[in-house]
Amino acid sequence: MGKRERSLLAESAGLHEAARGVLADHVRALEAVRAALAPIRAELVGRELESIPVSRLKDVTEGRLRLGALEAAGFGSVRAVYETSRYALRQLPGVGAQTADRALGAARQIARAVEETVSVRIDVDHPEPRTTALVIALRTLVEAGPELRRAVDAATRLDARLGELLPEARPAGGRLGMLLAGRQKRERALAALAALRELTADAGARDVRLLLAQASADLLRTPASELEAWVDFELRSPEYYSQLAEVSEHRSDVAAAEGFLPSEVAERVHAQELDDTRRRVSLRGYQDFGARFALAQRRVVLGDEMGLGKTVQAIAALAHLAADGHSHFLVVCPASVLINWTREIGARSTLRALPVHGAERLEAYEEWRERGGVAITTYDMLHSLPAPDAAVGPDPADVADGPVGPVGAGAKPGMLVVDEAHYVKNPDTRRSKAVAAWAGHCERVLFLTGTPMENRVQEFRTLVRYLQPALLPAIQHGTAAAGPHAFRKSVAPAYLRRNQRDVLSELPALVQVDEWEEFSAADREAYLRAVEDGNFMAMRRAAYADAEKSAKLGRLRELVAEAAGNDLKVVVFSYFKDVLGTVRQALGADRQAQATDQQAAGRLVFGPISGAVPAARRQRLVDDFTAAPGHAVLLCQIEAAGIGLNLQAASVVVLCEPQIKPTMEHQAVARAHRMGQVRPVQVHRLLATDSVDQRLLHLLKNKTRLFDAYARRSDTAEQNPDAVDISDSALARRIVEEEQLRLAKEAG
Template sequence: MNKTERVEIRGLVADFEQWGRRAAEVQARRHAVQVAASNGERDLRARSVGINRAGQVAWRIIPLQSSDKGIVAHLWERANLPATSANDRALLRLLAEDAPRAVAEVSPLLGMRRFFTGSAKKQSAEAAAEALRRHHSAVTKARGPQRLERLGFPTAPRGSGSLGLHALLDPALRFDLLSGRTGPEPEILDRSVFGDLPEALDAITKVVASEDSYRSAARNAGEKVRKAEVRRVLQEMPLEALKAATRDRLRLGPLAEADINTVQEVLNRGRSLSTLPGVAETSARRMLGAAQTLRRTTYDEMPIRIDIANRRPETTHLLRCLAEWDSCRVTRGASTDLERAAELAPLRTAIGAWTSHVLVVPAGTVAVEGLRESIQIVKRRAELLGMSSASGPRSVHTDPWDDFLARPADYFVMLSELGFLTEDENAVHGDLPEEIIEAVRNQALSGEHLTASLRGYQSFAARFALVQRKVIIGDEMGLGKTVEAIAVLAHLRSRGETHFLVVCPAAVVTNWVREVTGKSKLRAHRVHGPERDRAARTWVRDGGVAVTTYETLAWWEPALTKLRELACVVVDEAHYIKNPQAQRTIRTKHLITRADRAVLLTGTPLENRVEEFRNLASYVRPDLTVDATDLSPRTFRRQIAPAYLRRNQEDVLTELPELVEVEEWLPMSGADASHYRAAVERGNFMEMRQAAMLQGPKSTKMQRLVEIVREAEENERRVIVFSHFRQVLNLVARSLPGPVFGPLTGSVPASQRQQMVDEFSSAKHGAVLVAQIVAGGVGLNIQSASVVVICEPQLKPTTEAQAIARAHRMGQVQSVQVHRLLSEDGVDQRIIELLAAKKRLFDDFARVSDMADSAPEAVDLSEAELAREVVAAERQRLARSAAGEA
């Protein structure tokens, strides 16, 4: 290699050394940026806390402070590092790895050592020099130095406002907690949203702690009642149950010989069983283990029941503890708000004094707005608790049984809050699709304006109505649909809504006004009767809950159409508007359409034809497609599921006493039969239905009714007597002994109906309320009665069910006896057959079930068709009977 070549190579070496240093700097810088960004992500992840809802993480929360802008800067730098192509990576490898090796190999040709270098090294150096020439040519031709400069600097200039904390939401930063996710968008909330939350949580915790001793005392008392009941059950459980529990061939003879006859007696003996003659130690262990298994199983399945017929000391103590807890707690009615506080508890330690923002990342389907709403609910609840003065428990009545009997539903709600009354989770959801169930679970329910505590299934219904906006709540009668609707209105009031309207039958206007006033802080306005003008004007001006009737709507409709905002309309006994051609239906439907939300309440959405049920669904959700060509029950229920929620008593009211229904088939007396034959000859169907009661003391049904009332008085019960016919009711009222209230008929003003019920409820045992079944069987709560008598079968099964539910409902503490008075000969038998067919229709379509998928029209009959058919059949039967006697 000559001098010129050596100069050339030295120039190449100098270039590659310079480029190599620059390439190393670029690689080091890129690595440092990557590490800094990864460390920043790791730091943010380590701070994150999960907020759970319904057992699953709903949001991931990351507290942020001003210094986190440095992390944002690192993420920005990483995101803006120039992307490296395959050629870029090859260039960096060449300059950082390949070229330095070639430089090292060519060095023997460039200095004095070249004179002492062997031929082999000279050949290697020559090859390296040639490689440097090729590499240098390739690098310069590909503008390698310029590319190096590009790889070392961000691709975009850093704007002055682009690196605030909100830049974390920029997808370009590729923050790993936000990358590749789906669902609701994450948000960053500033301190104005959550700043007071720790103090609010502390305040709530303090109040709950102040009540906790009373709550714990009530819980411990409940456990004693439960254990005592388990002991009584095991004391009556025979020894044979031990074999069933273990599927083992236990020799029980030695136990019987030792006068041990029940499972509880085995437990009483314990380990001393092995000392009995004929009982080996292994057998004793098996026997005792089986007995303990039975005790655990019985305990797990044992609900708490308040037996008013057996006022045991442990139950009295429980009631006293519940009364003391209830008297001191300012959190009454706040259970749903306290649930939200418990959800947000992880934020208490996560939010510090330096926290300026929080990054909220939805982990499921609930948007950040749901978290913001929960924070506001908790802060408002803390504010309300701060305004409440808990000066210790008020004095509790000497006998807590009196307070329990006066308001049993309140006590059952407390037992439910303590976990002693469990609900079937699937039954609570009715027949709803999973996606709606999830949305309902995630819906907040503010208790700010609610003063009543809700059962779990009631809270679910209120949230269902909020999520779906316009719905039918078809809960079985007696489950508390009224308070479910009031909870919806109270929540909407906490969101700034002001005007709510309840449309109901006249018979229950008073009850609605009482319930709104007693279970919420909302103001009720009675827009019915002589003061309706003043009440309507006050409601329009001040807002609140206007309670009116279907009939009053005709008068009020012109003024209502001018109202700009109607937040929610509640339609009670919504089956009243099943006929789309009726004027009250047209008026009510117009309100439903205008209102932002609507809640239709009915325990009997289907009375005769499926078409009626379909009409109700169309009022709230005209967008639902109900296929008229496929009327199978399962298909129908699936199609209306988004708008319809129903739960049944036996599924959610585990504490409800037994319902005993007795069909009392009675012969007609001579006077009854004579009257009945005359009615048949005249073809008078309605007279045929009454014939077995109208002979007064000579009628077998009346004689049996008097016996039932006397038995009820002896058993310290009150009685409701239902009939469709006023003539029957008047005769019953004159014929019965003891205090009789009524008849309660459709002609009795609504306010007087409630007064009549109140007087009956406070009367002595043996009192009777006589009521027309279409008037007294709707809307009124009469759980002070525990004996129901239905004088004749009704033409709709839902009519009888409604009447029975007046007594057998939440808050009832006695078993309810239902006596159906039926004549062996005559029209009653045919009506009973019709009732059975109609009940199958209701169960198939309106009640959650999986029964047969027959078409409903096959079993439907109009009342006119029924009358013609029955009269004709009875004429033939009586004619045959007369011919036989002749």
């Protein structure tokens, strides 16, 4: 035994110390959050207990509790009993020791049940010391990012393993130690030394030391200031709520979060590992389950309600497969979301996203074949791409009329993801046949759709035919008639759906999504004319110049259709009255094409509310929109409807273009996202790449986040929202000049 063995022991001890340091730092961060959370949860529990009459204590004790003396003493609620000591209760006239103990025990039992159900909501517009302390504590965990979970898991494993091996291997640190040890101890020491050598080599190969060092550095950073923490919370609130749910161990209904799957399917999903080394985002519990479901069941439909992050779950599944050695993946989606997929893959994972679209799609496809990554193409382009020739999964004859297009030696995807999968509900269309051909060649296929399938059984049968044809005999119309639980049980091997109300109890009530679209040819022609004329307002609404070919209108129709499928109300904002007229015509035509009663179809779209509409008429439009059963759409000019109207009936907000004044958007969204809103509000901002939209956002974002937050929270800003906005005319001139220069360079 010599220098090499001592060096190995020292290295192992250092690794053990680093692992224990991360675990200790993590515990301190968790305790800081729990300490900040405790008084907030206590107050929430207290409020709930205040609303429960003291008579309910009898229910807990099955009627064995006599409450007359407590009620006579003025105890009207469970909270009053819960917050009173056993000694104080026993001093009340007519209350004996047994009654006091039973009453207090029953109150504590109810309090524990309440504590499991209360959800902490952080009000960013009304910060107070307790929530500020909570946000600051949470920021430490959020800043550490998804790598923190990997570091803690690695540290936990190392701490356990090294804690066993180091004492066993200690005699091998010197000749004397080995001489004094008995034969069995020497054998154990040598075996432990060999295990340490293997463990440290593996840790070195996986950069575990760097992972642990970074985690400790993140956890030991100086706490953020109040302002920094609140600004960061506004930008990344889902990540804060995700950490809050994990720390508080507050969970939504497990059965609902798991889509009411049968136990045997749920157990198989739980057993599926999910590697996060190629992922850059933390997952909510239900999202983690959804990604595992896609991997465990291999060929499935993920049908979560809109706003639950189906894209993120798909990316998590792709990242797992990439970490497992798969190199090629394919995403098929409508053209309107191709840009979003490209951006999301780059932001949420380390995977390489490669759009395969347009005139150079075949060159991009060949690059994908050679280099791998995630190829992203559209339904209209898929049929023209050579499909891989190694068939896996169900017989193509079972899923369509046979392969479509040239079938060449393309790389077989590790997973095929089909977004907005209800687009292929008609098996006779070209797009459906192309998807079927690719699905027949892929072992793993993930269909994404927010449309509830239990209401459209025939469409769902079509989707299952692409995925798991053996399930078709079990999927009949009568199954859906028996209720959603019975339906989901019959299709559990291939279908997972969760609803917002079941799984978003701790998430903020506002989810914002930027919907990036590429100009259609007609859009671009109108835009170039507007830039040439120096017409800023025409540039802003060029994307709606041709309603039939407008990319933004296409995406808006999709959003409204998905909201209709989920019985959600939609409010559409635009600065321009003529844009709203175009939107009304487009949506009205859609409704009339789908409805048998033309008058009923017209009632689905209300407005537009504009400056020319009297205030009383505006309110009547809002009242009619609110009273309409189920889905409806309200069109609003943002300056007219952004202030003073209560639009909380809407849970989906669409902004047709970005606004020059950030406060204008904020106030408009606040019409729906306000006190009394019972559903999470989804805000979709329609944006065009390489356009005034992109320039406008870039210039507005150049103002520092801290200044924005300070100005917005100051008394002056509350009294005069225009105080923090850039001059309209100056901004318009600058954008027009920059766009003219950019397009001139491109032309040259």
